[in-house]
Amino acid sequence: MAEWTNWSGKLSAEPRRVVQVGTVDAIRSELLAARDGGWSVRTAGTAHSHYPLLPTDGVILDTRPLSGLVSVDKDAMTATFRAGTKIHACGRPLLEHGLGLLNQGDIDQQSVGGAIATGTHGTGIHLGSFSSAVTELSVLLVDGSVVTCGPDFETDLFEAARLSLGAVGVILEVTLQVREAYRLEEQRWLEPFESVMERIEELTTATRHFEYFWYPGQDRAICKSIDITEKPSQYPLGDEGQRLAWGFEVLPNQRLDPHTEMEYSIPTEHGPSCVADIKHLLSSSYPDVVWPIEYRTVAADDVWLSPARGRATVTVSIHEDVQRDETAYYRAAESVFRSYEGRPHWGKVHYLSTEDLAGDYDRWQDWWHVRDGVDPTGVLLNDALRELRAL
Numbered sequence: 388m389a390e391w392t393n394w395s396g397k398l399s400a401e402p403r404r405v406v407q408v409g410t411v412d413a414i415r416s417e418l419l420a421a422r423d424g425g426w427s428v429r430t431a432g433t434a435h436s437h438y439p440l441l442p443t444d445g446v447i448l449d450t451r452p453l454s455g456l457v458s459v460d461k462d463a464m465t466a467t468f469r470a471g472t473k474i475h476a477c478g479r480p481l482l483e484h485g486l487g488l489l490n491q492g493d494i495d496q497q498s499v500g501g502a503i504a505t506g507t508h509g510t511g512i513h514l515g516s517f518s519s520a521v522t523e524l525s526v527l528l529v530d531g532s533v534v535t536c537g538p539d540f541e542t543d544l545f546e547a548a549r550l551s552l553g554a555v556g557v558i559l560e561v562t563l564q565v566r567e568a569y570r571l572e573e574q575r576w577l578e579p580f581e582s583v584m585e586r587i588e589e590l591t592t593a594t595r596h597f598e599y600f601w602y603p604g605q606d607r608a609i610c611k612s613i614d615i616t617e618k619p620s621q622y623p624l625g626d627e628g629q630r631l632a633w634g635f636e637v638l639p640n641q642r643l644d645p646h647t648e649m650e651y652s653i654p655t656e657h658g659p660s661c662v663a664d665i666k667h668l669l670s671s672s673y674p675d676v677v678w679p680i681e682y683r684t685v686a687a688d689d690v691w692l693s694p695a696r697g698r699a700t701v702t703v704s705i706h707e708d709v710q711r712d713e714t715a716y717y718r719a720a721e722s723v724f725r726s727y728e729g730r731p732h733w734g735k736v737h738y739l740s741t742e743d744l745a746g747d748y749d750r751w752q753d754w755w756h757v758r759d760g761v762d763p764t765g766v767l768l769n770d771a772l773r774e775l776r777a778l
């Protein structure tokens with residue numbers, strides 16, 4: 388029996404083993420042993436998810452050794468990474484080829500495999516999630532076969548696997564759309580919250596990336612805009628909000644205080660009203676919460692289980708100290724998010740049922756159909772995913 392916890396320490400498990408795997412043979416032997424032995428296998432990136440996607444009493448595969456850039460294709464503008472590669476390990480090798488990721492999130496500690504499995508995203512109205520940037524996948528299925536899939540071959544497997552919740556197979560390699568390398572310049576300022584919301588369309592369209600944080604009790608929001616620049620990098624890098632350097636040097640931040648997080652994707656037009664309601668919820672019912680609301684944007688995509696599927700999206704995140712019980716606040720906030728057609732981030736806290744999700748996703752049943760087809764006995768499911776299984 389091993390001990391396992393996620394990044395925040397809030398989730399824990401006692402799997403029979405946690406195994407570091409870096410080769411197809413090692414992963415295949417774990418899958419076949421689990422299938423024959425009747426235990427489950429969950430594949431971990433860096434355990435940064437707040438939703439219990441990984442806890443199991445079976446085996447947790449730690450994919451950190453499954454790492455590195457495999458190849459680039461400059462004609463197609465794609466790059467293939469082993470799935471355990473951390474996002475911070477993508478930037479420099481891509482730059483050596485004159486390339487860069489299309490976008491990345493708030494931190495760069497996650498794995499590429501984990502980022503695509505939950506629809507991880509950054510901010511920018513024209514920029515989609517990691518899942519939407521996938522152009523090809525190599526997947527090791529529970530029967531031991533390795534299948535390559537893409538938008539024009541093994542299409543259903545591709546659709547299910549590019550946002551898979553870790554339940555379709557073990558992703559070995561991920562091919563991502565990339566672009567020519569670019570430098571970014573960021574700016575940070577304080578602005579009255581009401582003014583930010585009045586100007587939100589202007590702010591989100593003026594630069595490549597815009598986001599803001601608003602802390603309970605404050606009149607002003609902390610705004611951040613980041614845009615492409617031809618200016619040379621400035622080293623040493625300034626603090627967050629003042630950096631001018633390569634994209635992968637400017638986009639990530641340090642988020643060291645352990646917390647939990649709930650995030651909902653809302654149709655863009657509802658973003659301002661939704662935030663106003665969450666703000667009111669905080670002041671009226673949860674005045675002791677000190678953690679912020681974060682507001683970002685994501686482009687619409689067509690990924691089966693993407694929270695941004697079919698609609699231009701605003702993501703609204705709420706946070707709470709990991710030592711505090713977030714349940715009442717998050718449940719109340721979830722009702723607000725749901726009243727604005729919110730869809731949950733797959734890697735963050737939510738309390739939805741399969742009935743709720745079937746209403747959110749037109750391909751929910753199809754996703755389960757493909758998943759169950761390649762893993763009929765549920766080797767890749769844990770308790771949380773079994774709860775979500777389509778009826």
Ligand SMILES: Cc1cc2nc3c(=O)[nH]c(=O)nc-3n(C[C@H](O)[C@H](O)[C@H](O)COP(=O)(O)OP(=O)(O)OC[C@H]3O[C@@H](n4cnc5c(N)ncnc54)[C@H](O)[C@@H]3O)c2cc1C
Pocket residue numbers: 394429430431432433434435436437440441450470471491492493494496497498499500501502504505506507508509551552553554556557558559642732733734735
């Ligand atoms: C401090 C912090 C900041 C964050 N910032 C952002 C942000 O800016 N934007 C955002 O969208 N999210 C953000 N997140 C959420 C985070 O990006 C997601 O939870 C992401 O899935 C974590 O990646 P991971 O490598 O840690 O995956 P894990 O948490 O280890 O796993 C997540 C899922 O990926 C699956 N998985 C991992 N590797 C594989 C593989 N090789 N094959 C098959 N399945 C696999 C797992 O089985 C699991 O279902 C943040 C989380 C934290 C804690």
